[in-house]
Amino acid sequence: MGKYADRHFLVSPWRVEEEGFDPAYAEVGESVFSLGNEYTGLRGYFEEGYSGPRLQGSYLSGVYERRELQPSGYLGMLPFTEFMVNTVDWVYCRITCNGVPLDLAHQVVEEFQRTLDLRTGVLTRSFTWRPDENTRLRLRFERFLSMEREQLGGQSVEVEVLEGSAEVAVTAGLDFSRPHVSAEENLFNEISADADGTFCEISAVTRRTGQSVWADARFSRSGVPAPKEEKKSANQFHAVLTEGECFALRRVAALVCARDEAERETFSARREEARHALETADYDNLKQGSADWWARQWALSDIEIEGDDENQQGIRFCIFQLHQTLHRAGYSAVIGAKGLTGEAYNGNTFWDSEVYCLPFYLFNNPSAARSILQFRYDTLPQAKERAAALDCRGAFYPVATISGRECCDLWQHASLQLQASTGVAYGLWSYAHITRDDDFLYRQGAEMLVEISRMLASRGGFDPVTGRYGFCGVMGPDEFQMMVNNNAYTNFMGKKTFLFTLDTLAALEERRPEEYGALSARLALSREELSDWADKAERMYLPLGEDGLFEQHDGFFRLPHVDVSTIPAEEFPLYHHWTYDRIYRNDMLKQPDVLMFMTLYGSEFTDEQVAVNYDCYEPRCIHESSLSPSVHSILAARLGRMDKAEAYFRFATRMDLDNYNRNTREGLHTTSIAGGWMNIVYGFGGLRSDGEVLSLSPRIPSGWKGYSFSLLAGGGVLRVMVRQGSVTLARESGAPLEILLWGRRVTVTAAGLTERSGET
Numbered sequence: 001m002g003k004y005a006d007r008h009f010l011v012s013p014w015r016v017e018e019e020g021f022d023p024a025y026a027e028v029g030e031s032v033f034s035l036g037n038e039y040t041g042l043r044g045y046f047e048e049g050y051s052g053p054r055l056q057g058s059y060l061s062g063v064y065e066r067r068e069l070q071p072s073g074y075l076g077m078l079p080f081t082e083f084m085v086n087t088v089d090w091v092y093c094r095i096t097c098n099g100v101p102l103d104l105a106h107q108v109v110e111e112f113q114r115t116l117d118l119r120t121g122v123l124t125r126s127f128t129w130r131p132d133e134n135t136r137l138r139l140r141f142e143r144f145l146s147m148e149r150e151q152l153g154g155q156s157v158e159v160e161v162l163e164g165s166a167e168v169a170v171t172a173g174l175d176f177s178r179p180h181v182s183a184e185e186n187l188f189n190e191i192s193a194d195a196d197g198t199f200c201e202i203s204a205v206t207r208r209t210g211q212s213v214w215a216d217a218r219f220s221r222s223g224v225p226a227p228k229e230e231k232k233s234a235n236q237f238h239a240v241l242t243e244g245e246c247f248a249l250r251r252v253a254a255l256v257c258a259r260d261e262a263e264r265e266t267f268s269a270r271r272e273e274a275r276h277a278l279e280t281a282d283y284d285n286l287k288q289g290s291a292d293w294w295a296r297q298w299a300l301s302d303i304e305i306e307g308d309d310e311n312q313q314g315i316r317f318c319i320f321q322l323h324q325t326l327h328r329a330g331y332s333a334v335i336g337a338k339g340l341t342g343e344a345y346n347g348n349t350f351w352d353s354e355v356y357c358l359p360f361y362l363f364n365n366p367s368a369a370r371s372i373l374q375f376r377y378d379t380l381p382q383a384k385e386r387a388a389a390l391d392c393r394g395a396f397y398p399v400a401t402i403s404g405r406e407c408c409d410l411w412q413h414a415s416l417q418l419q420a421s422t423g424v425a426y427g428l429w430s431y432a433h434i435t436r437d438d439d440f441l442y443r444q445g446a447e448m449l450v451e452i453s454r455m456l457a458s459r460g461g462f463d464p465v466t467g468r469y470g471f472c473g474v475m476g477p478d479e480f481q482m483m484v485n486n487n488a489y490t491n492f493m494g495k496k497t498f499l500f501t502l503d504t505l506a507a508l509e510e511r512r513p514e515e516y517g518a519l520s521a522r523l524a525l526s527r528e529e530l531s532d533w534a535d536k537a538e539r540m541y542l543p544l545g546e547d548g549l550f551e552q553h554d555g556f557f558r559l560p561h562v563d564v565s566t567i568p569a570e571e572f573p574l575y576h577h578w579t580y581d582r583i584y585r586n587d588m589l590k591q592p593d594v595l596m597f598m599t600l601y602g603s604e605f606t607d608e609q610v611a612v613n614y615d616c617y618e619p620r621c622i623h624e625s626s627l628s629p630s631v632h633s634i635l636a637a638r639l640g641r642m643d644k645a646e647a648y649f650r651f652a653t654r655m656d657l658d659n660y661n662r663n664t665r666e667g668l669h670t671t672s673i674a675g676g677w678m679n680i681v682y683g684f685g686g687l688r689s690d691g692e693v694l695s696l697s698p699r700i701p702s703g704w705k706g707y708s709f710s711l712l713a714g715g716g717v718l719r720v721m722v723r724q725g726s727v728t729l730a731r732e733s734g735a736p737l738e739i740l741l742w743g744r745r746v747t748v749t750a751a752g753l754t755e756r757s758g759e760t
Contacts, residue, residue, distance in 0.1 A: 004569060005658035013312045014118050021104060021112040023052050027665035030055055032656060033116050033123055034341040034668065035143065036324035039150035040255055041340020044123060047091040047141065052105035055181055059340045060087050062259045064347065064402045065187045066208045069409055076390050076415055081407045084336060084347020085180055085187050085206060088215045090253040091143055091155045092175040097166045100131040118320045120291040121147065128162065135164035146286055147293040151254050151274055154283050160246040168247050171226050173234025174202045174215045182343050193233035195225040200233040212258040214271050218278045220250035252281045297323055300710055300717065301364045303680050307705040314653030318676035321668060322360050329371030334402055335670060342667020348400035348407050351420035352627055354427030356671040359678055362434050363711040369431055370440060376424050377444040379404025380451065387455050390415055394454025397421040412482050416475040418459065421452045422493035426600060429500050434689060442508050442515060449501040450523055453533050456494050468541035478593035482584050484553035488543050492597045498537035502530060548609040549616055550594045559587040564622045572662060574624055589617060591625035592632065599631050603691045611639055626655055630675025634683035637699055646701050649679045680709055685720060695740035698722045713737060718748060728754045
């Protein structure tokens with residue numbers, strides 16, 4: 001694989017811990033110790049300030065800015081791009097003792113410890129500090145974001161004198177003054193600011209998109225307003241302490257934003273509601289309420305691994321981050337490639353949300369899953385505008401977006417990748433297939449499917465020699481192959497989209513003829529158009545050899561070969577070390593392509609077909625994408641190649657914890673995190689969810705004593721417990737559920753059932 005773990009954090013089943021401060025891992029730690037609650041995200045930066053390298057990020061979902069792009073003489077190029085913007089630092093504080101400012105970039109501290117408790121979502125940090133030779137202090141910081149009241153968060157700062165005496169001064173408040181790192185400028189204009197010693201508030205607006213953000217903080221003790229600084233609102237607190245005494249300051253803060261016209265109309269009222277919430281909020285009760293929320297979530301979605309603490313920590317970290325990214329679906333379903341943990345990829349959601357992230361929510365939080373697709377329906381007009389800009393009919397969904405508009409300024413991705421559109425169609429199919437939510441499929445999904453199929457029908461073409469249909473000049477999931485013809489993934493998913501659209505429309509016409517008639521009239525849908533889609537699906541070219549091997553695209557097998565195992569780990573990421581054109585002129589894969597659709601539609605391929613394709617493409621893959629390890633692990637487990645399955649599983653679940661790609665500092669890899677969950681459920685658990693009923697074929701790594709997971713399925717909870725030599729299934733709620741277990745139909749009831757197996 002050419003990559004290895006860079007282990008820094010301690011291994012613990014329910015915690016992420018750091019002992020001793022190493023500046024080399026400061027930015028990595030900021031990402032790993034990020035907190036989020038879907039509404040807002042806060043990197044794990046030092047709130048007291050740090051003059052070393054850092055990305056001091058505090059984000060609000062859906063708050064973004066715009067950057068104009070250089071005009072192009074070519075049609076279809078973007079006039080501007082949009083990106084998630086760094087907002088208010090609501091944990092801002094500065095600490096001095098005996099006149100010495102605290103800055104871990106310049107002062108030596110001892111007994112440094114930082115802990116993220118995955119059970120409760122509380123981040124703590126402590127260390128001892130000698131500001132001078134006569135004084136020794138212990139400092140303790142704590143922060144959390146409420147999972148029940150997402151606009152609220154809490155922070156605690158404690159300074160205890162262990163030796164000597166200390167004059168402590170703390171400035172604490174709200175800060176809008178920081179520059180956005182990637183834009184290299186501050187992107188907010190201050191509107192108002194106020195402070196009176198016990199509270200502070202500030203309001204600002206983004207310069208170009210005109211989105212408003214308001215923040216308010218209430219403190220546990222009285223101070224005095226700090227001298228006015230531009231784009232800051234703060235209070236100052238002083239204390240003179242002797243040995244054994246402690247200074248403690250707590251705050252509860254609220255954040256409110258107005259991202260669109262509807263939110264602007266209610267902005268004033270929501271600010272007043274937040275003020276009232278702060279006046280009545282109690283720090284301890286708010287923290288406990290959030291911990292209780294986590295306890296309820298872990299009761300359903302925990303995955304337990306017995307006998308492997310590294311992977312136990314890794315998979316719980318993944319589940320924790322997925323809940324932090326999206327859980328209530330009340331604010332925005334934009335799942336950024338880095339979640340709310342960093343500015344890389346501009347906070348945009350990518351085509352992989354419906355492919356990688358959706359499965360977790362389907363089986364743990366279906367309403368959140370629906371919100372992902374609702375976002376795509378709400379932004380269908382923008383997708384239609386994009387299709388028109390690319391000389392296509394229908395809807396061309398963006399590869400990367402935060403508002404529904406295409407935000408990828410690389411034309412070879414924005415114009416050549418069709419998998420965002422087919423990914424939306426796949427997400428609709430998965431959601432409808434698993435939840436049986438026909439209302440959403442017929443009332444929102446059908447229209448999306450029609451417009452996606454129109455795009456596919458206008459974007460492709462027929463081979464004049466063979467008469468086969470396919471897509472030319474595309475880029476598939478493997479982004480190391482550009483402007484290719486008949487990419488296997490693109491053609492396969494295009495065929496599936498046509499067929500699902502036709503099936504959906506036929507079912508709608510049969511079951512709800514009035515709704516079908518209204519949809520057909522509104523969209524000007526004709527029988528001739530449906531026949532055209534059926535013909536193109538039937539004649540879709542799939543580059544399949546007699547041996548069952550798919551050629552990734554026309555001519556792929558004639559490309560020069562690169563032995564990826566010989567590439568030094570120091571050359572990763574390749575985009576930073578290889579010239580751009582060098583990456584494209586060989587048979588090296590960035591990420592799975594053929595293996596991707598064989599994972600999504602696993603029930604349609606035999607083990608023999610999977611094996612021949614795995615043996616071809618796995619050695620060629622460099623795993624430069626976080627999408628890659630989980631797919632390889634899932635298929636390796638299916639084939640019984642458990643050594644590879646375990647290695648790729650650890651790569652996926654611990655990609656950020658162990659900084660495999662040497663870029664954790666930029667933010668966490670949300671899709672790899674989602675893939676870690678898929679590794680357990682679809683890989684070792686052998687789940688296939690694309691058949692008539694759910695199918696399980698569990699395997700267990702030889703070093704594990706057991707593992708277990710739960711799925712929301714069929715209106716209740718299915719519990720799966722795997723041990724060496726046996727599998728136990730139990731219906732913890734809901735009616736009895738019929739599934740396939742190792743290909744045999746069984747019914748799972750509350751009484752449960754246990755099957756013996758030799759599978760390992």
